[in-house]
Amino acid sequence: MSIRRNLVSLIAGALPIMAALFLWYAVCALKLAPASLLPSPVTVFTRLIALAGDTNFLTQAGITLFRLFVGFAIAVVLGVSIGILAAGSRAVATLMQPVVRVLAPVPKIALYPAFVLVLGFDHSSKIALVVADALFPILLATYQGAAAVEPKLVWSARAAGASPAKCLFTIVLTAALPSILTGARIGLIIACIVVFLAEMITSTDGLGQMLVRAARNFQTVDMFEPIITITLLGLLLNAAFNVLSARLLVGFAEQP
Amino acid sequence: MARVNAIPGLSALIACVALLLIWDGLSRAFAVSGLPPPWGPLRELPNLLTEPETLVNILASLRRMAIGFVVAIAFAVPIGLMMGRSRAVAAFFNPLFMVIYPVPKAALMPLIMLWIGIGDMAKVLVIFLGVSLPVVYHSFQGARSVEEKMLWSAAAMGLSASQRLRRIVLPAALPEIMVGCRTGVVLALITMVTSEMIARQSGVGNIFFTALDMGQYDTVYAMIIIIGALGFFCDVGFEAVRRVLVAWAEPSHQIAVGSA
Amino acid sequence: MNGGTVLPLVGRPDRIQRVATNLIEIAAVSKVYDTSQRGRHVALSEISFDVAEGQFVSILGPSGCGKSTLLYIVGGFVDATSGSVRVSGAPVTGPGPDRGPVFQEFALFPWKTVLGNVMYGPLQQGLSRTQAATRARELLGLVHLTKYESFYPKELSGGMKQRVALARTLAYQPKILLMDEPFGALDALTRKHLQNELLEIWERDRKTVMFVTHSVEEAVFLSDRIFVMTNSPGRIRKVFDVALPRPRVRAELLVDRRYQEMVVAIEKLMDEQEPELS
Ligand SMILES: Nc1ncnc2c1ncn2[C@@H]1O[C@H](COP(=O)(O)OP(=O)(O)OP(=O)(O)O)[C@@H](O)[C@H]1O
Ligand SMILES: [Mg+2]
Numbered sequence: 001m002s003i004r005r006n007l008v009s010l011i012a013g014a015l016p017i018m019a020a021l022f023l024w025y026a027v028c029a030l031k032l033a034p035a036s037l038l039p040s041p042v043t044v045f046t047r048l049i050a051l052a053g054d055t056n057f058l059t060q061a062g063i064t065l066f067r068l069f070v071g072f073a074i075a076v077v078l079g080v081s082i083g084i085l086a087a088g089s090r091a092v093a094t095l096m097q098p099v100v101r102v103l104a105p106v107p108k109i110a111l112y113p114a115f116v117l118v119l120g121f122d123h124s125s126k127i128a129l130v131v132a133d134a135l136f137p138i139l140l141a142t143y144q145g146a147a148a149v150e151p152k153l154v155w156s157a158r159a160a161g162a163s164p165a166k167c168l169f170t171i172v173l174t175a176a177l178p179s180i181l182t183g184a185r186i187g188l189i190i191a192c193i194v195v196f197l198a199e200m201i202t203s204t205d206g207l208g209q210m211l212v213r214a215a216r217n218f219q220t221v222d223m224f225e226p227i228i229t230i231t232l233l234g235l236l237l238n239a240a241f242n243v244l245s246a247r248l249l250v251g252f253a254e255q256p
Numbered sequence: 257m258a259r260v261n262a263i264p265g266l267s268a269l270i271a272c273v274a275l276l277l278i279w280d281g282l283s284r285a286f287a288v289s290g291l292p293p294p295w296g297p298l299r300e301l302p303n304l305l306t307e308p309e310t311l312v313n314i315l316a317s318l319r320r321m322a323i324g325f326v327v328a329i330a331f332a333v334p335i336g337l338m339m340g341r342s343r344a345v346a347a348f349f350n351p352l353f354m355v356i357y358p359v360p361k362a363a364l365m366p367l368i369m370l371w372i373g374i375g376d377m378a379k380v381l382v383i384f385l386g387v388s389l390p391v392v393y394h395s396f397q398g399a400r401s402v403e404e405k406m407l408w409s410a411a412a413m414g415l416s417a418s419q420r421l422r423r424i425v426l427p428a429a430l431p432e433i434m435v436g437c438r439t440g441v442v443l444a445l446i447t448m449v450t451s452e453m454i455a456r457q458s459g460v461g462n463i464f465f466t467a468l469d470m471g472q473y474d475t476v477y478a479m480i481i482i483i484g485a486l487g488f489f490c491d492v493g494f495e496a497v498r499r500v501l502v503a504w505a506e507p508s509h510q511i512a513v514g515s516a
Numbered sequence: 517m518n519g520g521t522v523l524p525l526v527g528r529p530d531r532i533q534r535v536a537t538n539l540i541e542i543a544a545v546s547k548v549y550d551t552s553q554r555g556r557h558v559a560l561s562e563i564s565f566d567v568a569e570g571q572f573v574s575i576l577g578p579s580g581c582g583k584s585t586l587l588y589i590v591g592g593f594v595d596a597t598s599g600s601v602r603v604s605g606a607p608v609t610g611p612g613p614d615r616g617p618v619f620q621e622f623a624l625f626p627w628k629t630v631l632g633n634v635m636y637g638p639l640q641q642g643l644s645r646t647q648a649a650t651r652a653r654e655l656l657g658l659v660h661l662t663k664y665e666s667f668y669p670k671e672l673s674g675g676m677k678q679r680v681a682l683a684r685t686l687a688y689q690p691k692i693l694l695m696d697e698p699f700g701a702l703d704a705l706t707r708k709h710l711q712n713e714l715l716e717i718w719e720r721d722r723k724t725v726m727f728v729t730h731s732v733e734e735a736v737f738l739s740d741r742i743f744v745m746t747n748s749p750g751r752i753r754k755v756f757d758v759a760l761p762r763p764r765v766r767a768e769l770l771v772d773r774r775y776q777e778m779v780v781a782i783e784k785l786m787d788e789q790e791p792e793l794s
Contacts, residue, residue, distance in 0.1 A: 013351030098271035105491035117290030152623035215366035234358025
């Protein structure tokens with residue numbers, strides 16, 4: 001019953017994706033659009049496979065991944081510690097809340113020119129943008145999750161002899177893990193997107209710059225490759241994150 | 257704390273002043289020409305906002321943003337609601353949206369400009385793409401959590417499927433939809449700025465780089481303040497609208513989803 | 517001691533004579549909640565009583581009368597607005613391993629296995645992992661859960677969860693057990709089983725227990741002494757000394773007149789219109 005339903009929904013879900021790909025193929029095959037504007041999916045995916053062995057392409061992807069991971073890691077460390085501290089201390093929460101209220105809806109991309117001016121065109125300005133963008137979902141999720149932790153869980157640990165600080169960084173942190181991971185996954189995808197955009201804006205290197213260079217040279221096929229690559233990376237990271245979450249969250253109730 | 261909260265906006269104002277002071281401190285600490293103290297950009301604000309060319313650029317950007325946003329809402333809310341109420345529709349759309357989710361929408365700018373030219377259409381389309389997904393997601397969540405029994409009694413009263421969607425599901429999902437709209441409006445701004453920074457044709461994003469290239473750092477930072485303020489006030493405005501429309505509900509999903 | 521708010525005292529039955537070996541001394545404890553919407557709410561007003569070492573006392577009262585609040589104050593989880601609580605002569609300033617709570621909601625750590633949950637306390641006390649595991653297994657044997665040590669809490673039934681919670685608390689050897697409707701979320705049969713088990717465990721080392729419940733039978737079956745509370749503000753209305761012999765066996769008690777009379781007397785008192793306290 002459930003297997004059949006899963007199979008049916010799998011087919012239903014594959015339909016629109018297949019249809020879009022087929023439409024793309026048909027438009028090209030029927031020459032409704034010039035190949036210089038819309039290359040056929042066959043060309044695009046053959047080229048992608050060829051690129052998978054291309055050193056330059058892999059180097060550029062590596063640069064993008066490096067910035068993505070460093071920025072994301074910093075955002076996780078900052079977001080989780082500030083969020084947990086704010087949940088544990090009223091003073092920190094009072095300080096943090098108005099600042100976050102003002103900064104969270106600010107388009108961080110607008111800060112990018114400032115990052116470039118201060119940190120230069122290299123890694124650090126892009127990493128700074130990733131941190132600024134990924135930080136808030138993680139921080140807010142951590143704070144909300146930690147603030148919603150059942151106090152009796154903390155009391156049980158306190159009565160057993162754990163100090164308040166120890167409770168905060170063991171019990172509260174772990175109990176808030178489902179929420180933290182939700183925020184971190186959102187932050188990860190945002191980091192993925194933002195690092196690419198930053199590379200497009202100051203096109204020095206990385207996958208984003210490959211897209212801009214291809215656009216300048218009107219190499220339409222090469223414009224598709226970085227976009228598809230970063231999307232696949234996002235999907236892959238998302239899937240990996242889900243596997244990691246499932247491992248970390250044994251014992252917790254199923255997440256919706 | 258209680259007294260600070262008594263006057264609306266006071267704590268935000270204090271936070272802004274604090275941020276400016278931190279900025280001032282940082283600029284002293286770094287002492288580079290790229291990071292001037294905030295007072296110059298603040299003085300630059302009135303000049304910038306009375307200069308007709310800048311104003312026209314900003315207004316044109318806001319107009320595109322508004323169009324993209326409204327079209328996205330009109331498209332995304334019905335889809336989200338239908339997904340929430342029908343397993344089949346959800347199964348149909350979910351994987352598609354999951355694949356589209358990590359696509360950097362603003363990065364499609366060069367391709368879209370190639371296809372439909374560098375006019376307003378391209379920019380509106382990108383904003384539309386950027387806003388749609390979170391609104392679909394929140395409408396979906398909202399419609400999915402509508403009380404089943406409410407729908408049963410509506411069906412018993414003889415409401416047709418489309419009537420139920422409009423009269424029961426839509427209002428019941430409104431709190432969540434409003435959360436989606438609030439996320440969406442900020443995303444519209446983000447997508448707008450990003451795509452203009454990438455396209456460098458006109459608009460707000462372009463002013464940045466013109467100023468940057470000419471070394472007018474005060475203008476760059478003044479633009480940052482303007483866009484930051486726009487983001488903040490869009491958010492506050494939508495929060496106010498949400499409070500009025502759905503005063504009875506507390507949103508369940510509060511973390512913004514998505515990016516340009 | 518009166519902490520500012522003087523409330524008229526009508527026939528206070530809560531002045532209990534001091535016994536020499538009082539482990540818990542509750543003196544004029546009041547609790548006022550400041551809620552932004554409803555203003556000040558007096559949850560507890562001038563509660564005073566002592567609990568002797570090794571005594572099993574129960575607290576009965578209508579919902580919302582402040583039973584949990586009182587227990588939390590003794591536990592050090594919540595601060596009293598005025599008054600003081602002393603345990604072993606020292607004032608309570610926060611939670612400590614001399615007072616072990618057991619909650620209605622179990623409050624087990626969902627990310628730890630049954631064994632991990634029970635080991636938590638001993639590890640906090642500085643025991644090595646092997647020592648802690650040995651002690652935890654001992655206690656799991658006591659609550660008949662030896663086979664379930666590698667299960668996660670979500671894989672257990674309510675009764676099993678509460679057994680784990682009890683074992684987790686007993687594992688750090690508190691002098692006092694603070695039990696807040698520990699069997700409130702369980703079905704009638706499981707509840708009886710656990711009552712029997714609790715008494716069995718209690719008979720072994722006679723810990724001091726403060727036990728909050730809504731069930732009169734449960735209170736009479738378990739306790740040496742029962743405090744019945746009044747509703748808002750919460751005060752002690754009447755104290756019952758349960759002079760039933762121990763060890764108690766349910767089948768014998770049920771036909772015991774003294775048991776029946778005490779249950780009826782308390783039920784009657786709780787059914788009565790509460791005397792108006794202005
Ligand atoms: N954190 C709080 N903030 C405000 N009021 C509270 C808080 N906790 C409890 N109260 C109020 O204090 C009173 C006593 O609550 P308490 O939980 O101690 O009652 P109780 O006797 O344990 O009730 P029950 O039998 O239903 O568990 C109630 O009126 C409750 O509304
Ligand atoms: Mg209670």
